[in-house]
Amino acid sequence: MQYQIGHADLCLVLALVRGRSLARAAELLQVDVSTIFRAIRRLEAALGVALFEKSRRGYTPTDTAQALAEQAERAELALDAARVALEQGKQVVSGTVRLTCTDAVLSNLLLPALARFMPNYPALALELVTSNDFANLSRRDADVALRLTRQPPEHLVGRRLGAVSYVVCARADGQDRSDLPRQSWIAPDESMPDHATVVWRLDHLPGVVPSYRCSSMSAVAQLTAAGLGVAALPDFILRGRPELHAISEPLPGCDTELWLLTRPDCRSLRSVQTLFEELSKALMSEG
Structure with missing residues (x-):
């Protein structure tokens, strides 16, 4: 039968991943070094895979050991939550x-x-x-x-x-941005051809050719905040970026x-x- 890994095995791997040495892992688990050494050797033999690579820097976990350690951390969190829940009389969400x-x-x-x-x-x-x-x-x-x-x-x-509404935004730097067709525009690239702001710009400012095109609205916002031009952005971005301000009313047809x-x-x-x-x-x- 295939070896069935248990909680003790996960704790062992997690301790060595965290400690990177037999001595530190032994300290974390409160056992002696020889116990850790034998346990890891037995586990690797049972699983048929190497879990750690020994070098001068200590024990480096393989991808398998790293994956097991991640599961062990989740189990650790779940146990901690269960203890808190028992103490406080609450159900655990896991x-x-x-x-x-x-x-x-x-x-x-x-x-x-x-x-x-x-x-x-x-x-x-x-x-x-x-x-x-x-x-x-x-x-x-x-x-x-x-x-x-x-x-x-x-x-x-x-x-x-x-x-959510979209508005034309610019960096709050005191420049006159009222003449929108003459501004340097930042816009989504060809990966978002149907984006509401692209459709709006093509309808209302057909002569504008964006100076910058970005593959995400987050990047569009970053370039705008850097003062590189103006862009149509969702209103919620303004709440977290005080350096930006709206220079238009909500854009018609872009509400979502x-x-x-x-x-x-x-x-x-x-x-x-x-x-x-x-x-x-x-x-x-x-x-």
């Missing part, structure tokens, strides 16, 4: 949720929200993927999506968190909505439910 969003939503909305509540869920792990479409959820590459859209796909379920979405088979998971409630509270308060 597991891994894969969440997808655009890079602009990630840096300006999601990360500040996560910083508020994730410390309260030590056994909940998130895997974050930046993408501009819904294919991730459809292919089951992700469990939850935070998306800007006016029409979320019918096969997904979720919650509308608020409205922020949606938190998941697949129907995921909505009953406690981890997903918790993420929905916490993100809803954090992001709806932003609006």
